[in-house]
Amino acid sequence: MIAKQEKVYRLLSRIPKNRLTTYKSLARKLGNSRLSRAVGRWMHVNPYPTRRVPCFRVIKSSGEVGGYAGGIRLKISKLKQAGFSVKNNKVVNYQKLIW
Numbered sequence: 001m002i003a004k005q006e007k008v009y010r011l012l013s014r015i016p017k018n019r020l021t022t023y024k025s026l027a028r029k030l031g032n033s034r035l036s037r038a039v040g041r042w043m044h045v046n047p048y049p050t051r052r053v054p055c056f057r058v059i060k061s062s063g064e065v066g067g068y069a070g071g072i073r074l075k076i077s078k079l080k081q082a083g084f085s086v087k088n089n090k091v092v093n094y095q096k097l098i099w
Contacts, residue, residue, distance in 0.1 A: 004035070005042045008026050008029075008039055009046065009048060009053045011026055011029055012043075013048075015099050018083065019097055019098070020057045020084065020091060020098055021057065022059055022060060022061045023040050026039045026058065040058075043069075044068075044069050046069070056078040056079060059094060063091050063094035065086060065091065076089070084097070
């Protein structure tokens with residue numbers, strides 16, 4: 001696995017349980033905001049899709065849910081189970097929840 005991919009998994013594992021992040025925010029933390037698409041691909045192939053690396057808590061900068069390897073319905077379900085409100089495929093008040 002490439003170093004940046006492992007680094008993004010480590011970053012994601014540190015997100016507090018009541019917070020979300022965006023693909024772009026993770027890319028910035030890697031040092032290049034243009035890596036947001038790569039971050040999305042890495043979330044799709046996340047080898048640790050459990051609580052260790054909760055990729056369901058990565059959303060688009062617009063607050064939209066974004067993709068998920070298990071499907072958008074499952075991602076929305078996981079977000080709701082984690083206590084986040086989702087309406088019309090968008091996280092409610094997402095700006096206040098970004099880590």
